[in-house]
Each structure stands twice: as structure tokens, then as C-alpha cells.
Amino acid sequence: MAKNIGIDLGTTNSCISYLEGRDALIVPNPEGARVIPSVLAQTHDKKRIFGNAAKRQMITNSKNTIWGIKRLIGRKFNSPEIKEIGKRVGYDIVEAENGDIKIKLAEKLYSTEEISGMFLTYLKNIAENYLGEAIGDTVITVPAFFNDAQRQATKVAGEIAGLNVTRIINEPTAALISYGQKIKKNGLYAVYDLGGGTFDISIVEVNGDIYKVVSTLGDTFLGGSDFDAQVCDWIFHEVERESTVDLRDSKDIVQRVIQIAEKAKIELSFDQETLISIPYLHHFSDGSNYHFQKKLTRPQLESFTMDFIDRSVDLIKSSLGDINVKPEQIERIILVGGQSRMPVIYQKLSEYFGKPPDIQINPEEAVAQGAALQAEIIKGKVRDLLLLDVTPLSLGVETKGDTFTKIIERNATIPTKKTMVFTTITDNQTTVKIQVLQGERATASGNKSLGFFNLVGIPQTLKGIPQIDVTFEIDANGIVRASAQDKATGLTQSMKIQPSSGLSPEEIETIIQDAQKYEEKDKMELRLTRDKLQLKEEWETVKFYYQRYIEKLSPHDSAEIDALITRTEKALEGKDVELLETLLNKMKSYRIMINSILTAEFSK
Numbered sequence: 001m002a003k004n005i006g007i008d009l010g011t012t013n014s015c016i017s018y019l020e021g022r023d024a025l026i027v028p029n030p031e032g033a034r035v036i037p038s039v040l041a042q043t044h045d046k047k048r049i050f051g052n053a054a055k056r057q058m059i060t061n062s063k064n065t066i067w068g069i070k071r072l073i074g075r076k077f078n079s080p081e082i083k084e085i086g087k088r089v090g091y092d093i094v095e096a097e098n099g100d101i102k103i104k105l106a107e108k109l110y111s112t113e114e115i116s117g118m119f120l121t122y123l124k125n126i127a128e129n130y131l132g133e134a135i136g137d138t139v140i141t142v143p144a145f146f147n148d149a150q151r152q153a154t155k156v157a158g159e160i161a162g163l164n165v166t167r168i169i170n171e172p173t174a175a176l177i178s179y180g181q182k183i184k185k186n187g188l189y190a191v192y193d194l195g196g197g198t199f200d201i202s203i204v205e206v207n208g209d210i211y212k213v214v215s216t217l218g219d220t221f222l223g224g225s226d227f228d229a230q231v232c233d234w235i236f237h238e239v240e241r242e243s244t245v246d247l248r249d250s251k252d253i254v255q256r257v258i259q260i261a262e263k264a265k266i267e268l269s270f271d272q273e274t275l276i277s278i279p280y281l282h283h284f285s286d287g288s289n290y291h292f293q294k295k296l297t298r299p300q301l302e303s304f305t306m307d308f309i310d311r312s313v314d315l316i317k318s319s320l321g322d323i324n325v326k327p328e329q330i331e332r333i334i335l336v337g338g339q340s341r342m343p344v345i346y347q348k349l350s351e352y353f354g355k356p357p358d359i360q361i362n363p364e365e366a367v368a369q370g371a372a373l374q375a376e377i378i379k380g381k382v383r384d385l386l387l388l389d390v391t392p393l394s395l396g397v398e399t400k401g402d403t404f405t406k407i408i409e410r411n412a413t414i415p416t417k418k419t420m421v422f423t424t425i426t427d428n429q430t431t432v433k434i435q436v437l438q439g440e441r442a443t444a445s446g447n448k449s450l451g452f453f454n455l456v457g458i459p460q461t462l463k464g465i466p467q468i469d470v471t472f473e474i475d476a477n478g479i480v481r482a483s484a485q486d487k488a489t490g491l492t493q494s495m496k497i498q499p500s501s502g503l504s505p506e507e508i509e510t511i512i513q514d515a516q517k518y519e520e521k522d523k524m525e526l527r528l529t530r531d532k533l534q535l536k537e538e539w540e541t542v543k544f545y546y547q548r549y550i551e552k553l554s555p556h557d558s559a560e561i562d563a564l565i566t567r568t569e570k571a572l573e574g575k576d577v578e579l580l581e582t583l584l585n586k587m588k589s590y591r592i593m594i595n596s597i598l599t600a601e602f603s604k
């Protein structure tokens with residue numbers, strides 16, 4: 001039997017969940033961590049590593065360590081924010097011929113979908129390894145405010161990883177699904193989701209088993225890493241003041257400082273002040289060294305980052321304004337995303353809503369748990385919560401004079417299908433170009449183009465006579481289809497919006513095959529890590545008992561165990577999985593044997 005899983009594919013961290021009975025449980029990584037850093041790297045000896053292992057070596061291998069990919073996926077190279085991100089990350093972001101983003105990893109260029117796909121393959125392997133069975137269906141979450149291109153790209157990344165992605169759902173909705181059991185009262189619930197890279201606010205109307213997202217707004221460039229960047233700026237500013245050197249151009253140093261800044265920021269959620277120490281930050285040409293050491297206080301951090309928090313509150317105001325709801329009408333406020341743990345955010349939201357936010361759910365795990373529940377809801381294995389999501393952005397077409405004519409308004413419940421009638425603008429016009437746009441600007445050029453198609457073969461006649469039905473459809477994943485039909489002839493043309501990377505199905509197939517090539521290798525790595533950890537644990541336990549109670553063992557057993565301890569110590573340095581597993585079995589049986597000798601001994 002295959003297990004269905006939910007994946008919260010985060011900017012900073014990711015989390016996997018599955019259902020056991022009615023409980024959504026978390027899949028830990030081989031080191032036992034419940035959230036997994038969304039980082040991958042290629043090491044100097046050409047090994048692909050992921051998660052914590054990749055994060056740990058980020059400073060010394062910043063050029064080939066990819067993090068924050070979620071901020072890039074489904075975007076074009078010339079988006080204004082990409083330049084800013086380029087300054088912060090150690091790897092190279094380059095422009096593909098068609099304006100897409102390519103990432104350089106070990107001198108090879110990859111699309112963002114491929115990178116994300118590699119990481120999802122790693123998550124899939126972790127889940128398979130842990131659950132001991134193949135993965136069935138997968139639900140992946142995305143920020144509610146992700147546009148069509150970003151959703152499509154996430155789905156493609158899942159396909160590259162060989163996952164059967166049955167649904168892409170919004171993170172805040174997922175959080176609410178996992179919170180569901182605690183909902184006793186109908187009403188409006190606000191989900192405030194501030195993760196590593198993105199912010200979403202969603203207002204959800206709960207009516208029995210029906211969860212309807214009635215408003216959603218967000219900012220895909222507002223998250224914990226912006227908070228870290230502020231602390232980083234402060235550190236560099238202080239360094240410059242004290243030592244007159246500007247270290248902002250050294251990518252390796254920036255990576256090192258970012259990690260320290262994040263740690264300090266998190267500490268300030270628990271303490272009023274923290275000491276930031278960075279020894280040997282700079283070596284002067286005269287041989288002396290510069291060590292950074294400074295105290296950072298919680299009020300300082302708050303003042304650096306208050307603009308971000310205010311921006312999030314402004315978005316809440318707009319989303320409530322969109323549906324004419326006052327803050328006090330909100331039943332409960334649910335916090336999601338690691339950055340929402342910052343105490344001043346709790347205070348600000350308490351003031352704004354007139355009641356404290358709920359902190360009953362784990363903000364880092366709730367989204368994955370909701371996704372796992374959704375995977376089972378789709379399968380019909382769990383009581384059907386009717387999940388009515390909304391589209392975060394309006395969809396429409398370009399009409400005369402660079403006008404954006406909306407066909408589906410933002411906040412429309414999805415799945416949805418809407419048709420509008422258009423006509424020709426010149427006499428004898430036989431072709432109509434349907435330019436599909438997504439966004440909120442009044443001008444067509446101000447919005448994001450999802451692509452275009454032509455309806456050809458309209459019979460010649462006077463302008464304004466033909467009647468052309470343009471239909472837009474958004475499925476439950478938030479993915480768009482568009483079609484046009486000439487009413488007189490029945491002539492139809494349609495398009496499924498291609499992912500922004502423009503990857504063709506053939507290209508996706510090649511990427512999938514490439515990913516499969518790595519799959520075996522990655523699985524082996526995971527097996528090695530898991531075996532080593534288990535063996536080390538057994539080895540430490542047996543060694544402990546052996547040294548303490550050697551006199552209680554027979555000379556034969558004692559010699560055997562002694563030899564085994566030495567062999568294991570050596571094997572732990574190597575990579576021979578078979579040997580590790582043989583030793584693990586032996587170690588286990590010796591531990592059981594020692595245990596029974598000691599139990600018998602002590603019960604005498």
C-alpha cells in the first residue's frame with residue numbers, strides 16, 4: 001500500500017506529513033529533525049547534498065549552495081526583486097534566452113523547476129525511507145498569493161521529482177484544515193502566515209464542514225529572510241564603523257553573517273538581548289584580525305523590522321476592507337510560519353484585532369499536516385471538508401487601448417468558469433488575438449501575461465457583429481485554462497497556460513529522467529546516513545555498558561564485543577552500507593544480550 005503525503009515546500013524550511021489514523025504525523029529527516037532546510041548543494045567532490053547537511057556547508061561553498069528557490073520559481077529574470085535576491089545569495093542567477101531564470105550549480109544551468117524538483121526528490125526519498133513504502137499521492141502547498149505561473153512551476157517540480165501531485169493548495173487553507181478539529185464555532189477566521197520568504201493573510205468563512213476562503217492577499221517578497229537581511233545590514237554597518245572595512249561584497253562572508261543574523265533574530269523571540277560574536281571576521285594585511293562582538297536588543301530588532309510588520313498589517317486591513325469586515329468580527333486569528341513567532345507580531349495583532357492570536361498549533365508543521373489531510377480528503381479516506389479556495393488575482397484579457405478587461409475577479413471561489421462575449425474591432429477582421437493576463441492593474445501592460453492564442457477563421461463581416469465567447473476556467477489547483485469560440489461558426493481555440501519557464505512536456509520528461517538518475521544515488525546517501533546514526537547510537541550504548549560492566553561478561557563475549565567496538569568505530573568513518581548494516585545487527589544482538597545479563601544480575 002502506498003502512503004499519501006502532504007508537503008509544505010517552504011522558502012526556508014520544508015515539512016512532510018502523513019496520516020496515521022486521524023492524526024497527521026510529521027516525517028523526520030534521517031537526523032531526526034521535523035523541519036528540513038530547503039537547501040541543496042553540490043560539494044567540491046561532486047556530491048549532491050540536501051537539507052541540514054547542505055545548510056551546514058553553505059558558508060564554505062556558497063556558490064554551489066542553493067537556498068530560497070521558492071522566491072525565484074515561476075518568475076522572469078527581469079522582475080525587480082530578482083536583482084535584490086541576487087545580491088544576497090552566493091549562487092549565480094542568470095537570464096535564459098527567453099527571459100527565464102536559470103540557476104548555476106556546479107557550472108551547469110538549471111531551471112528553477114529542476115532545482116525545486118531535485119529538492120522534492122530528496123523529500124520523497126526521506127518519506128519513502130521513513131515510511132518504508134512507496135509514496136502514493138502528494139499534495140503540495142503554495143502561498144495563497146502565488147500566481148498561475150508559480151503554481152504551474154511548483155506542479156512541474158513535483159512531476160520532476162516523480163511525485164503524483166493531486167492538488168496544489170494554499171498554505172493558509174492547509175493550516176486551517178489542520179486546525180479544523182479545534183474549530184467549534186462558525187464564523188470568520190484569519191490566517192496570518194509569515195514564513196521565511198512570503199506573507200499571506202487569508203480570511204476564511206467556516207460554516208460547519210464548509211471552509212470558504214473569502215479574501216486573500218499577500219506579498220511574495222515579505223518574510224523572515226527580509227528580517228535577517230535587516231540584522232545583517234546592521235552588522236555590516238557596525239563593522240564598517242568600527243573597522244572601516246566594508247565586507248558586503250564578499251559572498252562567503254555575507255552567507256556567514258546571514259546565518260548568524262537569523263540565529264540572533266530567533267534568540268530575540270525568547271530573550272530581550274543577545275550577544276552577536278563573529279570571531280575572525282576580517283584579516284587585515286598587517287596580520288591582525290577583526291572580531292565582531294556586539295549586543296543586539298529586542299527593541300532594536302523591532303525598530304529595524306517594524307516596516308515589514310506594518311506592511312503585513314496594512315495587507316490585513318486591505319483584505320478585510322475587500323469584504324467589508326471589521327477586525328472585531330474575526331472569530332480567531334491563527335498564526336502560521338516561523339517568523340510569526342516574533343513577540344511583537346503577537347502584540348500588534350492583539351491590538352489590531354482586539355483579541356490575542358491563537359497559538360495552539362505549531363506554526364511550522366500545521367501547513368504540511370493540512371496538506372496530508374487534504375491528500376486523504378481527495379482520496380475520500382477522510383471526512384470531506386469542503387474546501388473552497390479563492391483565486392488571489394484577477395484574470396482577464398487585453399482589449400482595445402491597452403485595457404485590462406477582467407473575466408474572473410480576484411477572490412472568486414475556485415474551481416470557477418466564466419464566459420464573456422467579445423467582438424471584432426475592425427471590419428472584415430478574421431483573427432482575434434486573446435492575450436491572457438493576470439493581475440490587478442487597469443492597463444493590460446501593467447499585468448502579468450500568461451500567454452496568448454489566436455482564434456482564426458472568423459467569417460468576414462462588419463466590426464462588432466461577430467460574437468466571440470471567451471471562457472476562463474480555474475481548476476482546484478488554481479491553474480488556468482482559456483478558450484475562445486466564435487458563436488456563429490462554433491470555431492473554438494483553447495490553451496492551457498504553460499508554466500512560465502515554458503518547459504515543453506518533452507523537456508520536463510528529460511528532466512524527470514535526469515532526476516531519476518540521481519534518485520538511486522540519493523536513496524543510498526539517505527540509507528547511509530540513517531544506518532550510521534543508528535549504528536552510532538548502538539555503538540555508544542554498547543560501549544558504555546561494556547566499559548562499566550566488563551567483569552560481568554564472559555571472556556569470550558568480552559573479546560567479541562571489544563573487537564566489534566573497534567570495527568564499528570572504523571566502519572563509521574567509511575561508506576560501506578552493507579558492512580554498517582551487518583555491524584548494526586550484531587551490535588543490536590549484543591546490546592540485547594548485555595541487557596539480559598544485567599537484568600538478571602541486578603534482580604538477584
Ligand code: AMP
Nearest residue numbers: 010012013195196224269337338339341
Ligand atoms: P517557515 O518558512 O515557516 O519555516 O519560517 C521560517 C522563518 O521563520 C525563518 O525566517 C526563520 O528565521 C523564522 N523563525 C523561526 N523561528 C522563529 C522564532 N522563534 N522567532 C522569529 N523567527 C523565527
